[in-house]
Each structure stands twice: as structure tokens, then as C-alpha cells.
Amino acid sequence: MKDEYDVVVVGGGPSGAMAAKFAALGGASVLLIEKRQEIGTPIRCAEGVGLKDMDRFLDLQPRHISQNISGATIYAPDGTALKLRAKEGEIAGYILERKVFDRSLVESAAKAGADVFTKSSATSLIMEKDTVVGVKISRLDVEKEIRCKIIIGADGVESKVGRWAGLCPAIKLKDIESGVQFLMTDIDIDSENIEFFMGNQYAPGGYVWIFPKGKDRANVGIGLLGSKIKDGGRPIDYLNEFVKKRFPDGKIAEINYGGVPVSGGLEKMYGKGIMLVGDAAQCTDPITGGGIKSGLWSGELAGKVAADAVKSGNWSEKALSKYQHDWEKLYGKPMRVNLVLKDYYVDMTDEEANKLAHELAKHDFTGVMEVPDLVKILSKVDKKLLLKLGAA
Numbered sequence: 374m375k376d377e378y379d380v381v382v383v384g385g386g387p388s389g390a391m392a393a394k395f396a397a398l399g400g401a402s403v404l405l406i407e408k409r410q411e412i413g414t415p416i417r418c419a420e421g422v423g424l425k426d427m428d429r430f431l432d433l434q435p436r437h438i439s440q441n442i443s444g445a446t447i448y449a450p451d452g453t454a455l456k457l458r459a460k461e462g463e464i465a466g467y468i469l470e471r472k473v474f475d476r477s478l479v480e481s482a483a484k485a486g487a488d489v490f491t492k493s494s495a496t497s498l499i500m501e502k503d504t505v506v507g508v509k510i511s512r513l514d515v516e517k518e519i520r521c522k523i524i525i526g527a528d529g530v531e532s533k534v535g536r537w538a539g540l541c542p543a544i545k546l547k548d549i550e551s552g553v554q555f556l557m558t559d560i561d562i563d564s565e566n567i568e569f570f571m572g573n574q575y576a577p578g579g580y581v582w583i584f585p586k587g588k589d590r591a592n593v594g595i596g597l598l599g600s601k602i603k604d605g606g607r608p609i610d611y612l613n614e615f616v617k618k619r620f621p622d623g624k625i626a627e628i629n630y631g632g633v634p635v636s637g638g639l640e641k642m643y644g645k646g647i648m649l650v651g652d653a654a655q656c657t658d659p660i661t662g663g664g665i666k667s668g669l670w671s672g673e674l675a676g677k678v679a680a681d682a683v684k685s686g687n688w689s690e691k692a693l694s695k696y697q698h699d700w701e702k703l704y705g706k707p708m709r710v711n712l713v714l715k716d717y718y719v720d721m722t723d724e725e726a727n728k729l730a731h732e733l734a735k736h737d738f739t740g741v742m743e744v745p746d747l748v749k750i751l752s753k754v755d756k757k758l759l760l761k762l763g764a765a
């Protein structure tokens with residue numbers, strides 16, 4: 374086992390895999406470590422992604438996709454249904470099979486030249502004069518020090534790497550959704566249509582989702598905003614209540630829990646000898662909670678910056694700041710817009726949401742499957758929102 378690399382990536386999720394792949398493709402020597410014994414399992418995700426850009430990150434094969442999606446129904450608190458549809462004959466996105474997808478991503482990083490260690494945890498950072506110069510790891514219960522020029526923290530929403538480096542302050546309750554999800558079987562669903570249920574009865578400050586994974590199975594989950602959870606209400610109680618009514622005969626085949634950052638991203642995603650990507654940098658979309666694609670993108674951007682820094686012999690904090698600059702160019706505006714949308718949604722009463730849904734229901738949602746398209750219609754209906762979005 375080598376004890377020195379140019380770049381060490383901590384975490385073998387989608388973001389870490391892309392960071393490792395692009396750093397290796399750029400000529401850096403790369404080690405990716407993952408604490409679990411297997412990549413991709415257990416999943417903590419509803420596995421939904423839009424079509425756009427997906428082929429950039431992986432040559433998607435049928436084994437990576439459990440369901441093509443061509444429509445979405447959003448239910449207001451009073452049951453008013455907004456039916457979003459892809460154009461005739463088109464699909465809008467996928468429900469992935471992340472157990473396979475994540476593994477293929479990491480294999481693509483290995484193919485690009487990265488070494489991959491599973492069952493290997495980062496236990497602390499090695500610092501010299503405020504600069505990260507390596508990481509202590511526990512691999513198969515053996516302690517080891519690995520020196521490197523750059524660490525990329527891709528260790529997810531509970532990122533320790535970010536905290537050790539002083540980049541992640543404690544996340545506020547208004548900036549985190551608590552999620553719980555069942556993989557359900559023997560249920561009656563429209564397999565090409567995802568469903569969202571809004572309102573305080575379902576999910577205060579969040580929503581319930583049904584993401585089909587075939588003709589009679591689906592990820593059925595809930596995300597609740599931390600600051601809206603009252604009187605010890607637990608996400609799983611809300612989900613059980615929903616499932617009892619909607620799928621009384623369904624079976625629960627898996628349960629998974631997890632937090633989703635909805636802050637719109639860390640103000641600073643890099644430091645001396647370090648960058649954070651994906652959930653570790655809170656790159657998740659504040660309105661949908663989706664973090665797969667933004668994580669893949671952040672991994673690619675950070676991996677490229679790391680490789681260039683190594684190649685040029687300059688991995689100073691200023692050199693690594695290019696990553697934040699590139700991220701801002703790509704995702705800064707959409708993140709700010711979606712943060713405004715999140716606050717707009719969270720502050721809305723059920724009555725206001727119903728009124729808005731009644732207005733929206735008059736519109737045609739054919740070809741509207743992405744948030745920016747929905748925003749265009751929302752802004753026509755609510756001029757106050759338009760003003761707020763203008764300032765974002």
C-alpha cells in the first residue's frame with residue numbers, strides 16, 4: 374500500500390467517484406477511500422434524476438436504471454393535482470438503481486487510474502501550519518497515515534472532513550431536511566409517473582414522494598424541514614400514516630434514513646490543501662433535495678482543479694479557489710433561485726398553497742418537468758415571487 378498520493382478523496386458516493394475520476398484523468402495519482410465494505414449500499418436516496426447531463430458522467434446501461442419517468446403529479450394540501458408531463462414520446466428522467474450506479478461510477482474512477490480502498494475510514498486530517506497535508510485512515514482496522522497534496526472531502530451530509538478542516542459549521546435546523554424512505558412492493562402505481570404530496574398533514578416544510586421502481590414497487594419517502602418539526606413529530610410517523618392510507622396492502626422491503634442539506638451550499642468549499650464536494654459541501658438542490666447530479670458536477674469540477682493544481686505545482690488555497698469559482702458559474706444562480714423557492718414554499722400556509730394550486734391548475738404543464746420551467750409558470754401566477762426571484 375502506497376503512503377503518498379497527489380490527491381486523496383474521502384467518500385465513495387457519486388461526488389467522490391467523480392472527483393477521483395477527473396483528478397486521475399488529469400494525471401494526478403489518486404486514492405479514493407470508502408468506509409463501507411461495498412460501494413453503493415445501503416442507499417440513502419429516492420434515486421430520481423433528470424435526464425440532462427447524465428450521460429456525461431456514465432455510459433448509462435439498463436442495469437443502472439430501474440424506471441424511466443415521463444410525468445409528475447404534484448398534489449396540493451386539498452388534493453388539487455398538477456400534472457406535469459414530458460413531451461409526447463419523450464422521457465424526462467430516471468429512477469436509478471443506485472446500488473449499481475454508484476458502483477459503476479467508482480469503477481470508472483478506478484479505470485481512470487485511481488486506487489480504491491473500501492472498508493477504509495478517514496479518522497483525522499494531518500495538518501501542518503494550518504494546511505491539510507494528509508489523512509489518517511483505518512483500513513481493515515489497521516491505522517495508517519497517507520500524505521497528499523490535496524484532500525477532497527466527499528464524505529456526505531455528516532462530513533467529518535469538512536468539520537476537521539473548519540469548513541462546515543453545525544448545520545441549522547432550517548437548512549436540513551430529515552428523510553426516511555421505504556422501498557415498497559405490491560403497490561398500485563403508475564410506473565412512469567412520480568408523485569409529490571404537499572401540506573402540513575403530509576410533511577411540514579417538506580413533501581412525501583412516490584418514485585416508481587417498476588410496475589408495482591417504489592421508493593416511498595418523506596422529507597421534513599428540521600425547523601418545522603413540532604412536538605417530537607418524527608418523519609417515520611408521518612410516513613407510516615401516509616402509507617397506511619395510500620398503500621394499505623403494500624409491503625416494506627427496505628427502510629433507509631438520511632439528512633438532506635437544503636442551505637444552497639457552503640459559502641466556502643475549499644481551504645488550504647482541501648476541497649469539499651457533494652453533500653459534504655451542501656451542494657444539494659434546496660427545493661427538490663436532489664443531490665446526485667449537483668454532486669457529480671461538483672466532483673468533476675473539484676477533480677479537474679485538483680489535477681491542474683498538481684500539474685502546475687501550485688496547490689495553494691488561491692489555486693483551489695478556482696473550484697468555487699467554477700461551481701458558482703455553473704450552479705450559483707440556480708441554487709440561489711431554488712433557495713428563494715424553498716423559503717417561499719416553507720412559509721406558505723396550506724390555504725395559500727391550495728389557492729396557488731387552483732391558479733396553476735389552469736395552465737398546461739406539457740413539457741414542464743424541470744424546476745426552471747415550473748418557475749416560469751409560478752412567476753406568472755405570483756408576481757411577488759417574480760420580484761423575489763429577480764433579486765436572487
Ligand code: FAD
Pocket residue numbers: 383384385386387388389406407408409413417418419420421422493494495496527528529530533552553554594629630631632633650651652653657662663664665666668
Ligand atoms: P454520499 O452519497 O452520502 O456518499 C458519501 C460517502 O462517504 C458514503 O459512501 C459514506 O460511507 C462515505 N464516508 C463517510 N464518512 C467517511 C469516512 N470518514 N471515511 C471514508 N468514507 C466515508 N438526490 C437526488 O438527486 N435524487 C433523489 O431522489 C434523492 N433522494 C433522496 C432521498 C433521501 C431520503 C435522502 C437522504 C437523500 C436523497 N437525495 C436525492 C440526495 C442524494 O442521495 C445525495 O445528495 C447524494 O448521495 C450525495 O452524494 P455524495 O457522494 O455527496 O454523498
